């Protein structure tokens with residue numbers, strides 16, 4: 440159906456681990472992290488860069504697109520211009536970024552838009568306004584994002600899941616130990632930034648996350 444093109448994001452319910460980059464925390468750099476995570480089987484990458492110039496971001500984003508190619512969905516955080524510049528698969532935006540209705544017009548109907556939400560009310564609004572998926576957090580306390588606020592707890596994932604149909608990606612303070620209740624409460628996918636990019640072996644950490652998440656999903 441040409442009016443309803445198959446969208447890559449429908450796969451998100453089967454995408455277990457979601458990589459978000461952070462050059463400030465990374466040991467070996469963003470490009471190395473993306474390469475290792477995608478090699479380990481990560482199927483979605485969000486380029487989140489708060490410290491580089493637009494030119495540096497466009498250069499890096501085009502490299503990431505090349506690495507992801509047919510292997511992973513590639514989204515850009517906040518920067519619709521950078522996403523358009525490199526023809527990324529879409530963007531991930533927050534409550535204070537470009538309004539989703541405008542982002543949709545700028546990007547066109549084919550592109551994926553993810554929206555960060557903090558509660559059921561924002562999640563329902565996100566779905567109504569056409570978000571393809573939501574990022575829900577912060578699940579646990581985290582020092583990675585300074586304004587993330589206190590953790591809302593994994594039980595909130597179940598509340599949000601019960602209120603919407605689009606995929607729910609859990610984020611914030613998640614590590615290999617505490618990810619069990621995250622997945623048990625219905626998260627379709629999860630992000631762990633510091634637990635992965637601060638490690639010496641991003642590939643191994645990613646592989647282990649994928650294994651743990653799959654194991655919990657299959658036993659549920």
Ligand code: TZP
Pocket residue numbers: 576577580581582583584587610611612613630631632633634
């Ligand atoms: N949004 C909500 S919490 C967060 C973002 C980007 C940071 C998550 O990082 P970490 O290291 O996995 O807690």
Ligand code: MG
Pocket residue numbers: 516517532533536
């Ligand atoms: Mg933002």
